[in-house]
Amino acid sequence: MALVLNEEQQMLKESAQGFLAEFAPLAELRKQRDAGSQTGYADNLWSQMVDMGWAAILVPEACGGLGFGHVGMGQIVEQSGRTLTASPLFATAILGVTAINSAGNEAQKSELLGAIARGEITTALAIDEKIHHAPTQISMTATKREGGYVLNGAKRFVADGSTADKLIVAARTGGEPGDMTGISLFVVDRTATGIGVDRTVMTDTRNYAEISFNNVEVAESGLLGAEGYGFNALSATLDAGNIYLAAELLGIAQETFDVTLQYLKERKQFGVLIGSFQALQHRAAHWWSEVELCKSVVLKALQSIDEGDDKSPALASIAKAKLCEIAELATNEAIQMHGGIGMTDEYDIGFFIKRARSAQIMFGDNSYHTDRFALLSGY
Amino acid sequence: MTDLQTFRQQTRDWLEENCPPSMREPVKGGEGMCWGGRNFTFESKEQQQWMERMGAKGWTAPDWPTEYGGGGLDKAQHKILREEMSRINARSPLDSFGIWMIGPALLKFGSEALKQQHLPPIVRGEIRWCQGYSEPGAGSDLAGLQSKGEDRGDHFIANGQKVWTSYGDKADWMFCLLRTDSEAKKQMGISLVLFDMLTPGVTPKPIKLISGSSPFCETFLDDVRVEKDQVVGEINQGWTIAKYLLTHEREMIGGMGMSEAGAETMSQTASRVLGVEQGRMNNPMLRAEVAKWEIDGACFALTAERVTDEVKSGSGVGATSAMLKYYGTELNKRRFETLLKINGSDGMIWDGEAAINGWLPRTWLRTKGNSIEGGTSEVQLNVIAKNILGLG
Numbered sequence: 222m223a224l225v226l227n228e229e230q231q232m233l234k235e236s237a238q239g240f241l242a243e244f245a246p247l248a249e250l251r252k253q254r255d256a257g258s259q260t261g262y263a264d265n266l267w268s269q270m271v272d273m274g275w276a277a278i279l280v281p282e283a284c285g286g287l288g289f290g291h292v293g294m295g296q297i298v299e300q301s302g303r304t305l306t307a308s309p310l311f312a313t314a315i316l317g318v319t320a321i322n323s324a325g326n327e328a329q330k331s332e333l334l335g336a337i338a339r340g341e342i343t344t345a346l347a348i349d350e351k352i353h354h355a356p357t358q359i360s361m362t363a364t365k366r367e368g369g370y371v372l373n374g375a376k377r378f379v380a381d382g383s384t385a386d387k388l389i390v391a392a393r394t395g396g397e398p399g400d401m402t403g404i405s406l407f408v409v410d411r412t413a414t415g416i417g418v419d420r421t422v423m424t425d426t427r428n429y430a431e432i433s434f435n436n437v438e439v440a441e442s443g444l445l446g447a448e449g450y451g452f453n454a455l456s457a458t459l460d461a462g463n464i465y466l467a468a469e470l471l472g473i474a475q476e477t478f479d480v481t482l483q484y485l486k487e488r489k490q491f492g493v494l495i496g497s498f499q500a501l502q503h504r505a506a507h508w509w510s511e512v513e514l515c516k517s518v519v520l521k522a523l524q525s526i527d528e529g530d531d532k533s534p535a536l537a538s539i540a541k542a543k544l545c546e547i548a549e550l551a552t553n554e555a556i557q558m559h560g561g562i563g564m565t566d567e568y569d570i571g572f573f574i575k576r577a578r579s580a581q582i583m584f585g586d587n588s589y590h591t592d593r594f595a596l597l598s599g600y
Numbered sequence: 601m602t603d604l605q606t607f608r609q610q611t612r613d614w615l616e617e618n619c620p621p622s623m624r625e626p627v628k629g630g631e632g633m634c635w636g637g638r639n640f641t642f643e644s645k646e647q648q649q650w651m652e653r654m655g656a657k658g659w660t661a662p663d664w665p666t667e668y669g670g671g672g673l674d675k676a677q678h679k680i681l682r683e684e685m686s687r688i689n690a691r692s693p694l695d696s697f698g699i700w701m702i703g704p705a706l707l708k709f710g711s712e713a714l715k716q717q718h719l720p721p722i723v724r725g726e727i728r729w730c731q732g733y734s735e736p737g738a739g740s741d742l743a744g745l746q747s748k749g750e751d752r753g754d755h756f757i758a759n760g761q762k763v764w765t766s767y768g769d770k771a772d773w774m775f776c777l778l779r780t781d782s783e784a785k786k787q788m789g790i791s792l793v794l795f796d797m798l799t800p801g802v803t804p805k806p807i808k809l810i811s812g813s814s815p816f817c818e819t820f821l822d823d824v825r826v827e828k829d830q831v832v833g834e835i836n837q838g839w840t841i842a843k844y845l846l847t848h849e850r851e852m853i854g855g856m857g858m859s860e861a862g863a864e865t866m867s868q869t870a871s872r873v874l875g876v877e878q879g880r881m882n883n884p885m886l887r888a889e890v891a892k893w894e895i896d897g898a899c900f901a902l903t904a905e906r907v908t909d910e911v912k913s914g915s916g917v918g919a920t921s922a923m924l925k926y927y928g929t930e931l932n933k934r935r936f937e938t939l940l941k942i943n944g945s946d947g948m949i950w951d952g953e954a955a956i957n958g959w960l961p962r963t964w965l966r967t968k969g970n971s972i973e974g975g976t977s978e979v980q981l982n983v984i985a986k987n988i989l990g991l992g
Contacts (some may be wrong), residue, residue, distance in 0.1 A: 223909040223913065224905055224909045225906070225909050225910055313846075389677060444923070473862070482989060482991075486991070496991040496992070497992055499982075501991075502981065502986075502989075503981040504983040504984045505989055506926075506982075506988075506989065507984060509923075509989060510926060510927050510984065511924045513903055513923055514896070514899040516904050517899060518898070518899045520906065539895050539898050542892075570979065591888060591895065594894070595880070595881070595888075595890070595891040596880070597932070598612065599867075599869050599871070599876075600876055600887065600891075
């Protein structure tokens with residue numbers, strides 16, 4: 222597939238740009254933060270997005286969705302990196318849909334995916350148990366008993382964990398931490414008995430939670446996929462998640478670049494525009510070049526999910542590793558080139574570095590994905 | 601069968617019959633390249649056959665018009681030819697600055713007479729070209745060149761010194777920038793002229809590089825007669841063509857050396873030399889360095905692909921050749937620094953058959969020139985800052 226957007230994807234990108242600038246600009250995130258919001262976004266934002274059809278983009282048509290594909294959804298997420306828009310789009314319409322679509326049986330798909338597409342439920346994916354992402358190291362247990370399972374353990378860094386209606390949880394029905402087999406996926410109500418949700422206040426002002434499971438009972442119908450064989454679906458979900466995080470980081474890298482370039486053309490010192498200094502020109506030109514590489518790898522990675530390409534896992538790690546590196550470069554350069562004003566809370570640029578680092582860490586940072594890429598390549 | 605399928609089958613059959621077996625083995629370290637021309641020594645009879653057969657078919661310049669000896673292939677056919685050649689690991693039949701540089705410039709800017717005179721011998725590999733651009737006082741500041749062409753009616757008399765003339769001692773003809781109007785503003789008084797290296801007064805002298813090889817010359821011009829009908833485009837309007845050629849050169853250098861067909865990838869080399877235990881390469885620091893390079897290499901290759909696709913679909917921004925040149929050459933330098941670390945003391949062996957005659961240290965040193973020739977990395981960053989980012 223050519224590495225360019227088709228007309229429909231380009232239109233979606235533009236409509237997302239317009240919508241986000243109007244209804245969920247960065248000023249909204251600031252407002253939410255200052256008001257101590259629990260979600261990080263305005264109450265009616267998700268229903269507006271659902272009305273736009275965004276919750277249904279990845280849901281197959283057979284389940285009441287649009288089946289529009291990942292390249293299209295990626296454009297929305299990239300734009301949301303420019304506006305730093307928080308919403309259930311990532312945890313529900315991307316992670317929730319991908320996990321259920323990869324692992325679920327027909328009944329679960331039609332019930333849950335249909336409900337997501339209609340905006341009736343939101344989801345959160347509960348994976349990590351330690352401070353570093355390590356999906357094979359899951360130790361939370363799911364013990365089989367008559368008619369279902371009992372969950373015990375704790376999860377952390379769960380995006381939308383304090384607000385989602387349903388939790389998608391990875392737990393062990395067998396094996397030891399480190400094994401890929403023995404991991405199973407479950408769907409449970411967030412308000413089920415035995416679940417304790419502790420909202421953590423995070424640097425990016427978004428909604429995450431630490432969640433404890435104390436003898437939580439799940440019916441047989443809550444098992445997503447075959448018992449003990451949830452890792453493939455989990456991997457596919459994490460690959461997609463990482464590719465979308467890379468897309469968001471691409472939006473961040475581009476927006477910080479555009480804002481900084483504008484500043485270089487406005488700010489005067491020593492009687493001249495600071496953009497006339499070669500020391501800054503070369504750094505800006507290098508930064509721009511790196512962003513060009515980022516655009517290519519994010520688009521290729523998104524296409525690879527749509528095509529069911531077997532290089533998708535490697536591309537997910539390449540994209541995430543590269544975008545972690547360049548988002549770090551971009552947000553650091555943005556502050557440095559803005560000088561003192563870049564350090565003020567009043568100026569917006571600081572919001573980008575805060576969101577970028579959270580997005581980098583989620584589902585594995587640069588070092589995790591560089592290591593994973595090497596392993597997938599046989600070294 | 602569609603026309604393209606027929607073309608593919610015919611191409612496959614023809615290549616099967618005409619590409620000699622030894623021309624289906626990978627080229628190692630610059631050896632085995634075929635430059636053609638009056639002074640070239642073929643490494644084998646098969647190499648000569650391969651060049652001549654492809655040249656006669658016009659497939660050394662597949663997309664040039666047939667009236668100038670080219671293959672006359674459209675984009676789809678050209679792609680098929682490339683695919684069929686790579687399917688059998690066929691070597692490039694002819695490596696040529698004529699095909700890469702002056703040929704495209706002649707096609708775009710040259711008179712009919714110049715095209716008729718120069719293009720067919722380029723296609724057949726009979727005439728090898730070199731580039732007379734840089735001068736001792738005009739490197740990054742190319743437009744500051746001082747070699748003069750004095751107007752003598754129907755010809756110019758050229759005097760001056762060129763430097764970094766690639767293979768100047770082996771080439772047959774030079775395309776050369778001369779100052780033909782010393783009154784005009786810097787860029788305005790320059791002409792692009794063509795002359796035979798055998799013309800009296802032309803003296804190329806090889807320059808030995810830190811890599812031990814001498815791919816470049818300094819070329820002295822002493823009262824060299826250049827006919828006016830050998831000016832490409834208008835007199836004093838050569839700078840536009842020079843810039844066009846520089847773009848070509850950037851693209852060429854930017855894409856060079858990233859991967860030779862059939863050669864080991866960096867991680868394959870590293871795995872072989874360092875060893876892999878329980879799925880992970882021994883030496884975690886180098887493993888990380890290799891992985892980071894391969895990630896950047898993959899992203900760069902995808903970018904070259906995307907730029908091509910954008911041009912095809914008409915959505916490209918253009919002006920990306922500076923970025924590809926900058927990034928590609930820096931990446932290639934990094935590649936050889938890492939390869940050197942992987943190979944330890946073996947990487948310092950300068951001579952001897954076991955070390956492929958010092959291929960690694962010599963190539964490593966040669967890559968240092970990649971970010972200098974064709975415009976330094978710093979010049980490319982200037983071009984990006986000024987032309988793309990609008991920073992004054």
